[in-house]
Amino acid sequence: MDASMGSVLVLGALLVVLVSTLLIRVLFLLVWKPFTVTRWFRGQGVGGRGYRFFVCSMPEIRRMMAAGSEVILDAGSHDFIPIVQPQFRKWIADYGKTFLYWYGAAPSVCVADVDLVKQVLAERTGLFPKNYLNANLETLLGKGLVLVNGDDWKRHRKVVHPAFNLEKLKAMSVVMADLAERMMQKWQSHIQQAGSHQAEIELSSEFSELTSDVIAHTAFGSSYKQGKKVFSAAPALRGVLRRLLVGGLFHAPCNV
Known part of the structure; x- marks a missing residue:
């Protein structure tokens, strides 16, 4: 006892x-x-x-x-x-x-x-240095160029730098201009189908699609349509990131 x-x-x-x-x-x-x-x-x-x-x-x-x-x-x-x-x-x-x-x-x-x-x-x-990164976000996003510091940053920068030389950027600008022109042509088609000199266009979704299309063409050699499932998951990913942000406690998920 x-x-x-x-x-x-x-x-x-x-x-x-x-x-x-x-x-x-x-x-x-x-x-x-x-x-x-x-x-x-x-x-x-x-x-x-x-x-x-x-x-x-x-x-x-x-x-x-x-x-x-x-x-x-x-x-x-x-x-x-x-x-x-x-x-x-x-x-x-x-x-x-x-x-x-x-x-x-x-x-x-x-x-x-x-x-x-x-x-x-x-x-x-x-x-x-870069801001302190939530441990959950680091697991989700990995340690890329925009998130690392010091020697890791120098090593990553050395690897990606050739992709951003002046000639490569000039070639990318041609692709970007072509995609923007396609978007304008699509808008003109909407106006013609409306049978008047005006049409209602949701600019937010249009420019979001244009941005995704530019990234897909310049970075991955594909298109927005081919990677639509990936890009459509972006809002869900942003929702996850918001839930991982923490007020003061960097390692426990919560809603902001």
Whole structure:
């Protein structure tokens, strides 16, 4: 009896230690570290959205995205930022061209200063690596040129560089122009079939198909029709990627 009671006490003590350790870890990641990062950036003169426990700026972003979806873009206007990313337009106005914002407990710095952007892009010392990639996304996407750093990036770049020399790009531009012309001819056919000087065309799907067709022809030597099943799966893939994004916890899937 005494032995069993002792075992229960030991297990209970271990459980308390485990729960306490996890709780301290969570508080460190979701409370202490974000506020420390915010204070450090403010000390450097970089302001921005204050950290909110776990939810960060997502409620505000959702509200602005919902409002932006109701905005109708004037014909001839290219000012689409208020529709697709209204939060950045507002935050730049509020905090300046360089500011800190949060997705969960993950800090990000937005840089809208052109000179500073050029400096970052031209930097070759490795001080500005790619963003940390969710482990689930890394498994899904692999380690390609746009996701790796350092020696891996140099090796990948050396392999793909010949495909993007000037002569290859010129040849690709001919293919792109031909595909765009085919799309215009299809539009003209729709107008003629309508029996008038106008027809309703869904530009979003048309340009999505054109983009897929360009990629298929230039990268794989096929066409959109031949790879239609693959391209039609892209929206489902984007849905999976959204579910893998995590606010503060990089290794557990959740909905954003």
